[in-house]
Amino acid sequence: MSLYLIISLVFFSAGLLQGVSGFGAALLAMPLLALVLDVREAVTLTLLNGLIINLFLSLELKRHLEWRKLLPLVIGCLPGIYVGVTLLKTMNPAIMKLCLGVVIIAYALYCLAGRRIRKRVGQGWALAAGFAAGTLGSAFSTGGPPVIIYITLTGWTKEQIKATLSSFFLFITVLALAAHAVNGLTTPHVLRLFGVSALPVLAGVVLGAQFYKRLATKTYLTIIYYLLIALGVMLIISGGGWDGVAR
Secondary structure (H helix, E strand, O other): OOHHHHHHHHHHHHHHHHHHHOOOHHHHHHHHHOOOOOHHHHHHHHHHHHHHHHHHHHHHOHHHOOHHHHHHHHHHHHHHHHHHHHHHHHOOHHHHHHHHHHHHHHHHHHHHOOOOOOOOOOOHHHHHHHHHHHHHHHHHOOOHHHHHHHHHOOOOOHHHHHHHHHHHHHHHHHHHHHHHHHOOOOOHHHHHHHHHHHHHHHHHHHHHHHHHOOOOHHHHHHHHHHHHHHHHHHHHHHOOHHHHHHO
C-alpha cells in the first residue's frame, strides 16, 4: 500500500471522528502516522489537517459560538503555553501523562456509571481549564482533555460544546502551526503529504458532521466519555506507563 493512500485513509478516518465528536483526530492519527512517518513530520501534518477540520467545524457551528464562553479559555491558555515549554525542559513527561491519563479515565468512568456531577462549574473555571490546556499542549501535545472535561461540566447544549471546542482548537492549531513554520518543521515533504490528505480529511469531517446532527445530547456526551477513556489510555501508553515513570 502506497504512503499516499495510507495517509489519505488515516486522515479520512480522523476527520470522520472529529466531525462527530468535535475532537479526537490527533488521537487517532498520530499513533498510525508514527508507523510510517518521522514523528516531527507526523505532528506538523496532523496540525495542518487539524486546521481544515477545526476551521470547517468552527464555520459550521459559528451561530452557536458565544465569545464569552470561548475567551476565558483562550486567555488562560496563553500563559499556560509558556509554562508548558518550561515544564518540558525540567519535568519527567511520563509522570504528568500518567497522572493526567488516570484522572481522565476515572472521570469518564464516573460519568458513564450514571453519577453525573450535579454542580455546574462557573466560567471562572474556564481560565484554569485554558491554562491547563496550554500547559499540557505545549509540553506534551495533549491539551484537549482539560477543556473537554470542563465543557462537559457546564451544562451547555451539544452545539455549544462542539462550537467552543472547535473554535478553541482552531486557535491553538494556528499558534502551533506558526511555531512549526518559524522552526522550519513545515517542510516541502510535509506540504506534499498535506496536499494529498486535505481532500480526504475534508470529506471525513463533512460526513462526520452529518452523523453528529442525528445525535441526541445524551448520546453525544456518552461518545465523548468513551473517547476520553481512549485518550487517557493513549496518554498512559505514550508516557511509557509505570516503566516511563521509573525511568
